[in-house]
Amino acid sequence: MSILEYNGAAIIAMTGKNCVGIACDTRLGAQAQTVSCDFRKVFQFNKSFVGLAGLATDVQTMNNLLTFRKNLYELREEREMTPRVLSNLLSNLLYEKRFGPYFIEPVVAGLDENNEPFLSGMDLIGAPVYTDDFVVSGTATGNMYGMCETLYKKDMEVEELFETLSQALLASVDRDALSGWGATVHIVTKDGVISRELKARMD
Amino acid sequence: MGDSAYSFSLTTFSRTGKLLQIEYALNAVANGRTSLGICAKDGVVIATDKKLSSTLVDLDQVSKIQKINEGSGFVYSGLGPDYRVLVRKARKSSQSYHLQYREHKPVSQLVKSTASVMQEYTQSGGVRPFGVSLLVAGVDADKSPRLYQVDPSGAYFAWKATAVGKNYINAKNFLEKRYQDDMELEDAIHTALLTLREGFEGEMTKDNIEVGVVSQADGKFRALTPDQIQDYLDETS
Numbered sequence: 030m031s032i033l034e035y036n037g038a039a040i041i042a043m044t045g046k047n048c049v050g051i052a053c054d055t056r057l058g059a060q061a062q063t064v065s066c067d068f069r070k071v072f073q074f075n076k077s078f079v080g081l082a083g084l085a086t087d088v089q090t091m092n093n094l095l096t097f098r099k100n101l102y103e104l105r106e107e108r109e110m111t112p113r114v115l116s117n118l119l120s121n122l123l124y125e126k127r128f129g130p131y132f133i134e135p136v137v138a139g140l141d142e143n144n145e146p147f148l149s150g151m152d153l154i155g156a157p158v159y160t161d162d163f164v165v166s167g168t169a170t171g172n173m174y175g176m177c178e179t180l181y182k183k184d185m186e187v188e189e190l191f192e193t194l195s196q197a198l199l200a201s202v203d204r205d206a207l208s209g210w211g212a213t214v215h216i217v218t219k220d221g222v223i224s225r226e227l228k229a230r231m232d
Numbered sequence: 233m234g235d236s237a238y239s240f241s242l243t244t245f246s247r248t249g250k251l252l253q254i255e256y257a258l259n260a261v262a263n264g265r266t267s268l269g270i271c272a273k274d275g276v277v278i279a280t281d282k283k284l285s286s287t288l289v290d291l292d293q294v295s296k297i298q299k300i301n302e303g304s305g306f307v308y309s310g311l312g313p314d315y316r317v318l319v320r321k322a323r324k325s326s327q328s329y330h331l332q333y334r335e336h337k338p339v340s341q342l343v344k345s346t347a348s349v350m351q352e353y354t355q356s357g358g359v360r361p362f363g364v365s366l367l368v369a370g371v372d373a374d375k376s377p378r379l380y381q382v383d384p385s386g387a388y389f390a391w392k393a394t395a396v397g398k399n400y401i402n403a404k405n406f407l408e409k410r411y412q413d414d415m416e417l418e419d420a421i422h423t424a425l426l427t428l429r430e431g432f433e434g435e436m437t438k439d440n441i442e443v444g445v446v447s448q449a450d451g452k453f454r455a456l457t458p459d460q461i462q463d464y465l466d467e468t469s
Contacts, residue, residue: 105341105344106338106340106341106373108373108374113334113335114333114334114335117332117333117334118332118333121331121332
């Protein structure tokens with residue numbers, strides 16, 4: 030049993046034309062036993078979203094830590110944190126615990142100061158990777174990579190991005206015992222965020 | 233800070249509510265060589281008089297204007313050695329910021345943290361306040377040009393134009409008459425040189441003054457070379 034697989038999670042983030050989307054499942058389990066089906070793993074920070082897959086206690090703790098840092102930053106600097114800055118901050122926070130890490134593998138998605146899409150993913154000790162198409166994280170990454178590679182196209186508009194993201198996530202979690210039990214999708218555009226709950230298989 | 237035997241602050245309130253150590257530090261600043269700064273609509277210029285005690289002094293080897301990070305620079309009036317400590321700390325704090333956020337520390341944040349350090353030295357055990365007033369020039373995160381003054385007490389002020397050190401009152405009066413809100417950087421540099429010349433003892437040359445500039449266009453702080461200063465001096469005469 031791996032610590033990163035104890036609670037179960039599935040997160041995908043994708044870029045579209047002047048927009049980004051991020052989706053997560055909503056299952057919380059204790060190995061085989063499902064405990065909750067509305068445990069969200071994606072958190073909003075202005076125009077950025079952070080998806081945290083892994084051990085649930087660390088998901089919650091890191092969310093609180095990031096909120097703490099983001100609030101202080103906004104108070105001191107009188108401006109919003111861009112996704113790039115948030116991603117680097119997260120990377121630093123994780124590496125600080127290099128020899129006793131947080132068991133999470135985050136993804137960051139958002140629109141930067143020029144409303145350009147930004148994506149990054151990292152491992153549990155903060156090694157970042159920046160891509161312009163999609164990033165995935167969780168217990169069903171094999172399935173998610175396959176689905177994204179097949180379904181992804183560049184420059185999708187909001188509605189098409191939503192469909193692609195939803196189908197990719199739903200198909201991936203259905204073949205994974207530890208993720209699923211509901212899903213949430215957020216699409217970020219310069220005009221705001223559109224959030225929807227998906228009707229998923231509850232098993 | 234300081235010996236463990238000195239756990240009490242040396243800066244203490246007088247009956248009238250003043251912190252005399254800070255007043256005395258300001259006196260040390262007022263005895264220092266003049267520095268001034270002007271904030272134009274597209275950049276900031278800072279300048280200082282670099283005259284030293286004897287003609288035997290090798291002036292190129294010491295510089296008062298120092299770059300702190302890509303977008304900010306300092307100049308001072310007062311005690312040189314105290315200034316160098318602040319420059320070191322400011323540079324380190326800029327690099328820490330960059331390590332955390334992968335962005336350059338904005339000048340307004342730099343000023344706050346430097347001011348905070350200076351305030352600490354007025355309330356810690358066994359130390360005395362810094363004997364310098366800093367003039368900080370930079371372009372901030374929102375691309376606006378900024379000029380700040382930071383005093384020994386840790387108080388900081390944003391200025392359109394200001395002067396510190398010897399003769400600062402005359403220099404500020406001169407600046408008040410010449411300053412215009414829509415001034416461009418090139419005009420500001422000329423005005424800065426004229427202001428410096430007003431209180432200058434003897435002849436002002438490219439070797440006995442220093443000028444630092446940051447323009448809104450590229451957001452990078454740089455100290456001008458003596459040859460560049462000479463070009464501006466030629467234009468102002």
